[in-house]
Amino acid sequence: MKKTVFLFIVASIILTASFTMKTEGDPQKPWVVSDAAKNKKNPISSNATSIAAGKTLWNTHCKSCHGSKGLGDESKSAQLKTEPGDFSKAIVQDQTDGALFFKISEGRKDMPSFKKKLPDEEDRWQLVNFMRTMKK
């Protein structure tokens, strides 16, 4: 009887702890982007060249977390503390080019800043152009 009670208590503690750990990291604070950044105009026109260049950069730098179609379904995404999101949905696609550019450039938590890795702004705008092709 004592053994059963002890096992029950241990199981309860493990179960409670697992829920606690799960719920701690889930809620994401809104990613605040200044109006200036939101309204920054994309200087690179969206054409086959810029989208192809963006796709190459995406496959090297972004795909391992965000997936090839931006669905956040790649193997590495399961290890992230923050949800990588689904870029095909309106919540992402309704954002301005400037807002996406800002987020790629600055990063937050698991999402690294790409200002130094891709110092040429043109590269990051090309990524934005490629991300637009993910819209469903």
Place this chain on the structure above:
Amino acid sequence: MKNKIKNISVYLSCLILLVFISTRLNAQDPAELSTESTETKIKPVKNTFESAVLLDNQTVIVPIKGTFEMDIQHRFGTINNGAKDLFGLFAPSNIRIALSYVPIKNLLVGAGITKDRMQTDIHLKYALIKQTPTKFPVSISYFGNMVIDGRDGSYFRYNVHRFSYFNQLIIARKITEKLSIQVAPSLSWFNNIEGYVNSNGDIKNKMKNEHIAISTMIRYKLSESTALNFGYDQALTAHPTNNPHPNLCFGFEKTTSAHNFQIFAGNYYGIVPQSNNLFNQNDYMKSQYVLGFNISRLWNY
């Protein structure tokens, strides 16, 4: 037979050089370039190769300013012993660990240590010219190093004999998004070369102190992050004895945002370029290949 092979190799190297100097730029579609020219200025062609080190040679690439790189290069023993030493995996191996940094635009400086001959090297690479869609048909970089042989003093009469040097001009062209070619003539110099006493009692060098060689590399991308690579290194200097064998190497490369992984087979075991160029006795005609891998980790500051 050997001279014939050598002549053919030199001819092929020159031919490749001519081809990629003379061919028109295809790395970007000119029609699309013209539409973009009004909104962006002409920029150098990107990613001629995916890493600064490829197979047994440096590439023309100098990473962007502020890049800190760690390289691990490993070569197993020759595969021709078969299962006896698991194709060289259980044989004595060679390894180099190196760190490099790009403090200013176009200049890479670094240092490394290599197990074979206990060598320590310092090196630099400078991007002299970068290929552009209209102005320059090729990218050109200079690579040079100074190596100190750290073995016991009994190997050397004077400490200055420990030093060797390597100078290389790397010329590369990204022909299409998938295909890049590189040709790199080099000059190696060893302060000390092993000698012997001939039948007249005269002391002679087994090899010359200087050695000229040429290296070619081809990269063909299979996808945005994977590629097949081929390389060939040919000695041009003829030595009195111990003439080195050429290097034929081929491998697979995978690139991620912060890593580059290469696995390949080749004849060079030495890793340090001047050691490879002067002392390689692995003969591809006798299947004396070694398996090797290179791993690069990049950080941007």
